[in-house]
Amino acid sequence: MNPVPSSVRCHVVTGKGGTGKTTVAAALALALAADGRQVLLVETEGRQGIAQLFDTPPLPYEERRVAVARGGGEVKALAIDVEEALLEYLEMFYNLRRAGRALRRVGAVDFATTIAPGLRDVLLTGKVKEAVTRRHDGRPVYDAVVVDAPPTGRITRFLNVTGEMAGLTRSGPIKTQSDGVMAVLKSPQTAVHLVTLLEDMPVQETADAIAELTAAGLPVGSVVVNMAAEPALPEPALARAAETGLTGADLAPGLAAAGLQDVAGLAGALAAEATEHARRWAAQDELRDEVEALGRPTVELPLLPGPIDLGALFELAGRLEQHLRTEVGRADGDGSPSARNERGAERPAGASGGAA
């Protein structure tokens, strides 16, 4: 079988709050790690959601293995600490680590990230860029980097660091740094995936975010519809129930055949619940059409019963892997690889994300 290399190595996952973007980011990291690949999962919001998902102690500011995937693949996780990232940066460029610690004690680091809110984002995205471009022995250390990014409302500002910093600093090393970050984030190596639910607000925010990202020249990837439920009613009845509603009389014969007595208006109550279910389903279907109209590759992840544990993550990862495989096939088929794509191709083909 011919492994299909994907040009995308930096996967940014965003979504409205409550849509499960951390879960999707974790599952995506597992999917990309299949077949012996190395993946880094990055947390940017400092809430230790990744540690919770993988049931590990809170992550320090260092790359720690959190899961092993098929064929010896590895997912490492990193929770970025903005202060640590700034100190690292000071050391790297000015050899100022000790002085940096002193600054931290007087609250100067906090101060610096406060006067320039964009600085925080530059440091976070800077770390992402560093991981994406890090090389060892002539080949990338990570086959893919997955970022659990801020929510849709802030994603464009978060990624568009140059724009954000431009108003504040027109010169200086931060400016240079943010230009370098932008070069990676705007390249075809990057894809911003949006997680949504089949609910009004998340779908609307997804549409808004796609428009904003596109306007900012940032590459939009797939739309992930999370927690999609299956209807419990048979297909023809579903449509009828949504339109005209069910009554107890619709259910009574079936219930009676199984010897269920219609005590205390049971049939009527069941009909009311079934009608609500059908209406919810109809509303979801409309939103599914809206998602489709966004014109992005779309994948649905099922609503899993019970809490999300490692097993559940692997189940979701399986779905995402399938999606990535079809997407990679399609991207290759339409012949749109660009200059940076070719740079990706100089590596051993099997080393990049996607399917084998």
Add this chain to the structure above:
Amino acid sequence: MTQTTERTRRHPRPPAPAAPEALPLELAELITDPDTRIVVCCGAGGVGKTTTSAALALAAAEAGRTVVVLTIDPARRLAQSLGLGELDNEPRRVDVPGARGELHAMMLDMKRTFDDIVVAHSTPERAQQIFENPFYQTLSSSFAGTQEYMAMEKLGQLRAGDRWDLIIVDTPPSRSALDFLDAPNRMSRFLDGTMIRLLTAPSRTGFKIASASFMFFSRIISKILGGQLLRDISSFVAALDTMFGGFRERATATYELLRRPGTWFLVVATPEPDALREASYFVDRLSAEQMPLAGLVLNRTHPPTTTALSATRAEGAAEEVLEAGGADAELAAGALRVHAERMAQATREQHLADRFTSAHPEVAVRTVPAVAGDVHDLDGLRGMADALTGPDGDTPTGVPRRRILPARRR
């Protein structure tokens, strides 16, 4: 096996302690009480704070009060139905047919609110100078905490005008509900802080006593951020300084407003672990700050229409119906499965609610059932208002509104 059973029989386990019962939350009393002047709706993002605020405001207006609801970031269709198509940062009357009182609604424009403060406290030339400052432009539009600070500021303005009987405030969609309380202070501390003064006014006397380490610090900051930024901040702070008596005082004043009698906090959450955890933090914080908590609104619950059939029995019945066959067997089996799912979900939700009540037995609770589709018009809001303000015990299923499932009989 037998032995174990016998032992169990001889030493029966003591009955499990009954799950704690939440106190009922009677919001109708709260919003119609003339002494209630401010209700602040808090909670994690995405739990329905805006809709809850708007529904409560509608209910209060229908009960005869002159209400204004300050929304932060309403969904587009809800905003339209409230006549909030325009962002003019002023309350607008919403036409509510048959209401005895008045409903006004406004959407916060944080930049505009900030601009207004500047204009109100300075000369036109000074104001212009500030508006043109690049640092001010960033500060007023994207500074972390500006939205919270400006929401507080606007609340202070609305309260000072005495035009309103009741102000209902929605809080910004930050990650943490606590940001609403923390951000204004953080921001004023920053703008008022010694650090910024030392850093930005090297010619002042304060600088003379500053140590060499500060010069070093200043050098690093300008190294990282570029000298231009420091010059911008410097001129901005200088302009502000002569203009009005310090950000900190202003923030403290609005913060104190939240502690005055007549102000109530309402924590909104959905029956999900994360949202309830946030609600828990917030409840603890309010109690530490001695701010009055009205209760918890548990939004988007899924109470079943009947509790006569448990999830397990409904699933078993679905199989029996299919085995018996017949014309509408599939439909009846489907409806039974819908019910089984619903019971299971309601059980999970009640369990989470019970856990919250175990930790906070003093917090009154009101559940609000989810509706199919989103609330985006006055009728939808009215439906939610009824669920919010109806008497606790008055429901079609007889389950009190502080619960999702009936209390288990023991």
